[in-house]
Amino acid sequence: MKPQFLLIGLGNPGAQYRNTRHNVGWFAIDRAAEELKAGEWSDKPRFLSAVSEADIDNVPCLLIKPLTFMNRSGEAIRKLVDFYKLNPATQILVCCDDIDLPLGTHRLRMTGGPGTHNGLKSIVDTFGENFPRLRIGLGSQPTGMDLAAWVLSAMTMEEKKALEPSLKAVTTAVRQVMQSSTS
DSSP states (O other): OOOSEEEEEOOOOSGGGTTBGGGHHHHHHHHHHHHHTOOOOEEEGGGTEEEEEEEETTEEEEEEEEOSOGGGHHHHHHHHHHHHTOOHHHHEEEEEEETTSOTTOEEEESSOOOTTOHHHHHHHHHHOSOSOEEEEEOOOOOTTSOHHHHHTSBOOHHHHHHHHHHHHTHHHHHHHHHHHHHO
16 A cells, blocks of 8 residues: 555554653554554564554554654654655655644644654654654643753643543544645
């Protein structure tokens, strides 16, 4: 299958990161995979990613979890974009966590800077700022707590529950990006 769109979730590989706040992008992709009845996940070393196939409104898509660590996400996405000859401005959507948005909220933007997010910084360094992203709010870290330690710590059940509306919004966001690229 030659995909016409990539739905990408940012996260860190490894069991120690599985339930952390910084892996919200992976949570989003897993939810989208369920809703879209995507195929099984398989590791694709040539793309430095885990990949699943889905069909979204008759558009062949790949769901992507880069297996590089967060700060090298751009490397994995570059391999996929180059191999399939896709335009990041119209044929990808990146899902990630955002500490500047309240927990349980989300924001779709077609362009923009990386803010404090190292995964987005890696992608911006690779492609520039012209690519769609869905930021999913975590809220701010507790006062006095180190930001890196907080985003790399496990989420509570209450936090996971608060994320549900944003996780459900992923497939709608994909359709919005696809629709805007054809208009």
